[in-house]
Amino acid sequence: MKRIVELTINGEPRDMTVDSCRSLLDALRDDVGLTGTKKGCDVGDCGACTVIVDGEPVNACLMLAVEAEGRTVETIEGLQPGVDTLHPLQDAFMRHGASQCGFCTPGILMMAKKLLDDNPRPSDEDIRFGLSGNICRCTGYTKIFDAIKAAAIEMEAARS
Amino acid sequence: MRRFEYHRADTLEQASRLLVDLGDDTFLFNGGTDLLVEIRERLRRVRNVVDIKQIRGLSDITYDETRGLTFGALVTVGRLENLPLVRQRYPNLRAAFASLGSIQVRNRATVVGNVCRASPSADTIPPLIADGAFIHIYSRTNMRVVPLAEFFTGPGKTVLAKGEIVTGITVPPAGDNAGKAYLKHGRRKAMELSTVGVAVSLTMEDGLCNDIRIALGAVGATVLRAPEAEAMLRGTSLDAAIVKNAADKAMEECTPISNVRASAEYRRDMVGVLTGRAIKQALEAFA
Known part of the structure; x- marks a missing residue:
C-alpha cells in the first residue's frame, strides 16, 4: 500500500509517496532523488547509508520510509552550508585524501559531523568509537582520522 | 525487499488484536533493526x-531506590547507554548496551526488542538476568510480571502467548554494596555478535559475598545461570582460589555448541576465563 509521508529533508519540507515496505534509504535515493546516501550492505552492517534523523545518526536501510513521518532527516546533500562552500569536514577529507573509492564517505561524513557536534575535541579513541559502525575498505582509516582531527581544529578556531 | 503489510497500532489493545487477527507471520515492529534484516x-x-512506536506510555525511564530502574518497550539501547544513571549504577548494563551493534543501530534498536528476540547470544540479556530483572507483559485480559530468567524457553522462543506484548523491564535497585560486570568476547569490538558473554552481579557485606548471580550468554539454548558456581561463592571472601574453582564449575555448567563463530571447547574455556575476570571486575567497585 502506498502512503504519503510528510517530513523535513535538509531543512526543506517534503512529501514522498512511498510503498509501506520501502526503506528510508530506497525512498531517499529513488523517490526523492538524493543519491548521495549510499547503499552498501542494506542490512545495517556497513554504515554507508548513515543519515541523521531528529539529530541522531541511523542506518537509513534499517528504517522504513513511513517511519520518517513528521521527522527531520539530514543527508550528505545538506552538509555543505552553501552552494560554493564546503563543510570543514568535506574540505579536510579532500585535503587529506581521506576518500578513495568514496562509497563509505557520505556515511562517514555524517557520522563525523555528529561526533564533532557532540564532542568538538575527540580523542583517537572517541573517533574510533564514533566510527565503529562505518566500514571503509580502502583507506585503512588513517587519513580519515587525520581529516577529522584537522576539521575539529579548524571548527574550533572558527568558533573562537 | 520482500513484500509485507505495514500496520500502525495506537494502543496496546489494538496491537494485541492485530497480532491475533492477522494470524501467523505477523510480528511486532519496534526498532526493526533485526526484523528488517530478517525480512x-x-x-x-x-x-x-505491527508498528508499536506510536503507542503512548512505552517510552518512559524511571528510577527509584525501592523499585529500581524501569524502562518501556520503546526505549532505545542508545538512550539507556548514555543515561548517567546507567553509567554510574549499572556498569554491567552500560557495557552490554555499548557493545550492541553500532551507534546507528543502537539509536533504533530497543533493549526490549533485543530481549524479545531471545537470541542466546543477545548482549542485553546476561546482565539483566544477573541483576534479577523482571519483564512486564500486557495481554487484553491481564498484565503479568515474569522474572527475566524464566522468560526464555529456547533460541528465539519465550513464554509470550499470542497477543501478549512486553511493555517494559524493571531492574532492581543498585545498592552501594553491589558490584556488577558484563564481559563480551568476540573477534572484534563493534558490530559483533558475542562468542561468549558473561555477566556477574554480586553484593558484599563485611568482606563476604552476600549474594552473586552469574549469567552466561551464547553457551546454551538460552542465556544460562551457573547455580553451582554461585553456591560455591556465596558466603566467601571471593579470594583467587575460590573464584578459580567456581569458574571451573561454571565451565561444567554451560552447554555450548560449535558454530561458525567458535567451537564448543573454545566457548567452554572462555566461560572459565571470563567468569574469573568478571568477578574481579565486579569487585573493583569496592576497591
Whole structure:
C-alpha cells in the first residue's frame, strides 16, 4: 500500500509517496532523488547509508520510509552550508585524501559531523568509537582520522 | 525487499488484536533493526508488521531506590547507554548496551526488542538476568510480571502467548554494596555478535559475598545461570582460589555448541576465563 509521508529533508519540507515496505534509504535515493546516501550492505552492517534523523545518526536501510513521518532527516546533500562552500569536514577529507573509492564517505561524513557536534575535541579513541559502525575498505582509516582531527581544529578556531 | 503489510497500532489493545487477527507471520515492529534484516535476508517469513512506536506510555525511564530502574518497550539501547544513571549504577548494563551493534543501530534498536528476540547470544540479556530483572507483559485480559530468567524457553522462543506484548523491564535497585560486570568476547569490538558473554552481579557485606548471580550468554539454548558456581561463592571472601574453582564449575555448567563463530571447547574455556575476570571486575567497585 502506498502512503504519503510528510517530513523535513535538509531543512526543506517534503512529501514522498512511498510503498509501506520501502526503506528510508530506497525512498531517499529513488523517490526523492538524493543519491548521495549510499547503499552498501542494506542490512545495517556497513554504515554507508548513515543519515541523521531528529539529530541522531541511523542506518537509513534499517528504517522504513513511513517511519520518517513528521521527522527531520539530514543527508550528505545538506552538509555543505552553501552552494560554493564546503563543510570543514568535506574540505579536510579532500585535503587529506581521506576518500578513495568514496562509497563509505557520505556515511562517514555524517557520522563525523555528529561526533564533532557532540564532542568538538575527540580523542583517537572517541573517533574510533564514533566510527565503529562505518566500514571503509580502502583507506585503512588513517587519513580519515587525520581529516577529522584537522576539521575539529579548524571548527574550533572558527568558533573562537 | 520482500513484500509485507505495514500496520500502525495506537494502543496496546489494538496491537494485541492485530497480532491475533492477522494470524501467523505477523510480528511486532519496534526498532526493526533485526526484523528488517530478517525480512531482507529471508530468514523469517513475515506477512504483516505491527508498528508499536506510536503507542503512548512505552517510552518512559524511571528510577527509584525501592523499585529500581524501569524502562518501556520503546526505549532505545542508545538512550539507556548514555543515561548517567546507567553509567554510574549499572556498569554491567552500560557495557552490554555499548557493545550492541553500532551507534546507528543502537539509536533504533530497543533493549526490549533485543530481549524479545531471545537470541542466546543477545548482549542485553546476561546482565539483566544477573541483576534479577523482571519483564512486564500486557495481554487484553491481564498484565503479568515474569522474572527475566524464566522468560526464555529456547533460541528465539519465550513464554509470550499470542497477543501478549512486553511493555517494559524493571531492574532492581543498585545498592552501594553491589558490584556488577558484563564481559563480551568476540573477534572484534563493534558490530559483533558475542562468542561468549558473561555477566556477574554480586553484593558484599563485611568482606563476604552476600549474594552473586552469574549469567552466561551464547553457551546454551538460552542465556544460562551457573547455580553451582554461585553456591560455591556465596558466603566467601571471593579470594583467587575460590573464584578459580567456581569458574571451573561454571565451565561444567554451560552447554555450548560449535558454530561458525567458535567451537564448543573454545566457548567452554572462555566461560572459565571470563567468569574469573568478571568477578574481579565486579569487585573493583569496592576497591
